[in-house]
Amino acid sequence: MNYEIVLAGFGGQGILFAGKVLAYAGLLDGKEVSWLPSYGPEMRGGTANCSVCVSDEPIGSPLILDPQVLVAMNTPSFEKFINSVKPGGKVFVDSSMVDVKTDRTDIDVYYVPATQLATDNNMNGMANIILLGKLIKETEMFTLEQMEAGIRKTVPARKADLIDVNINAVKLGMAQ
Numbered sequence: 001m002n003y004e005i006v007l008a009g010f011g012g013q014g015i016l017f018a019g020k021v022l023a024y025a026g027l028l029d030g031k032e033v034s035w036l037p038s039y040g041p042e043m044r045g046g047t048a049n050c051s052v053c054v055s056d057e058p059i060g061s062p063l064i065l066d067p068q069v070l071v072a073m074n075t076p077s078f079e080k081f082i083n084s085v086k087p088g089g090k091v092f093v094d095s096s097m098v099d100v101k102t103d104r105t106d107i108d109v110y111y112v113p114a115t116q117l118a119t120d121n122n123m124n125g126m127a128n129i130i131l132l133g134k135l136i137k138e139t140e141m142f143t144l145e146q147m148e149a150g151i152r153k154t155v156p157a158r159k160a161d162l163i164d165v166n167i168n169a170v171k172l173g174m175a176q
Contacts, residue, residue, distance in 0.1 A: 001031065001054065001055060001056045001141070002053075002054075002055040002056065002057065003052075003053065003054045003055070003068055003069060003139070003141055004051070004052075004053050004064045004066075004067045004068050004069070005019075005022065005051070005052045005053070005054070005064070005067055005068070005069040005070070005071070005135075006049060006050070006051055006052075006064055006067040006069070006070050006071070006081055006084075007019050007049060007050045007052070007070075007071040007073075007128075008047075008048070008049035008050075008070070008071065008072055008073065008074075008077030008078075008080065008081055009047075009048060009049075009071075009072065009073030009074045009077050009094075009097075009128075010047065010048065010073070010074050010077075011039055011047070011048045013048070013073045013074070013127065013128055014125065014126075014127075014128035014129070015039075015048040015049060015050050015073065015128065016037045016039070016048060016050050017128065017154065018050070018071070018128040018129065018131070018132055019035055019037065019050030019051075019052045020035060020150075020154045021129070021132060021147070021150045021151055021154045021166075022052045022054065022132065022141075022142075022150065023035040023052050023054070023150075024149070024150040024153040024154050025054075025142045025146045025147050025149060025150030026052075026054035026142075026150075028146070028149045028150060028153060029142070029146050029149075031054050031055060031056060032053075032054070032055045032056070032057060032058055032059050033052070033053060033054050033055075033059070034051070034052070034053040034059045034062035035050065035051075035052050035062070036050065036051040036052075036062040036063065036064075037049075037050045038050065038051075047076065047077070049077065049081075051063065051064040051067075054141065065084065066084050066085070066086050067081070067084065067085055067086065067089065068085070068086050068088075068089045068090070069085075069089060069090050069091075069092070069135065069139065070082065070084075070085050070089065070090075070091045070092070071091075071092045071128075071131050071132075071135065072091065072092070072093050072094070072098060073094045073097055073098075073114075073127065073128065073131070074094070074097050074098060075097070075098050075099060075100060078093060078098045078100060078102075079100070082102050082104070083104075085104075085107050086107075087106040087107065088106065088107065089107045089108070090107065090108045090109075090110070090135075090138055090139060091107055091108070091109045091110065092110050092112060092131045092134055092135050092138075093109060093110065093111050093112065094112065094113070094114040094115055094127055094131060095111035095112060095113045095114075096113040096114060096115035096116040096117075096127070097114075097115055097127075098111075108138070110134055110138060110176075112130065112131060112134050112173070112176050114127035114128075114130040114131050114134075114173070115127040117130055117172060117173075117176070118130060118169070121168075121172060123165055123168065123169050123172070126165060126166065126169035129151075129166050129169035129170055129173065130169050130170075130172050130173040130176075131173060132147065132170060132173060133147075133169065133170040133171060133172060133173020133174040133175075133176070134173040134174065134176050135173075136170070136173075136174065137173070137174040137176075144170065144171070144174065147167075147170050148167050148170070151163060151166045151167055151170070
């Protein structure tokens with residue numbers, strides 16, 4: 001296993017949290033992991049992206065220039081990273097927030113209306129986790145149980161009431 005993943009969107013969309021969930025799922029599964037957050041000074045509403053590496057082998061650098069997997073939650077992020085995805089890579093797009101499509105035919109692109117699905121299912125703020133569910137379904141990177149373990153480790157104790165909502169959001173994404 002060797003995945004280089006970039007997650008990108010606006011601050012406040014849970015980009016860094018989603019990256020942490022993936023990193024912890026890998027860590028708890030005994031994989032080598034790195035998690036490198038990057039965000040603008042504006043925080044909420046500014047840009048945010050996160051690089052996550054999950055591998056069976058030691059990771060040489062947490063910096064990802066050409067990801068195998070991209071999760072794009074807004075149009076500026078989609079436009080910034082879409083051309084850097086390796087041929088054969090997979091891209092997961094929140095089509096509720098991204099109004100453009102790529103013409104690349106050398107990658108698999110999944111347009112998931114994650115924000116709308118979150119709203120329709122009373123899971124506001126869970127679009128990021130819905131996209132993770134779709135990601136693990138299509139990549140088979142982790143099982144649902146491994147994702148649950150990552151969520152349980154990542155959600156702080158003071159927000160323990162959100163664990164089940166997060167797990168249900170993963171399941172909803174896997175069903176897409």
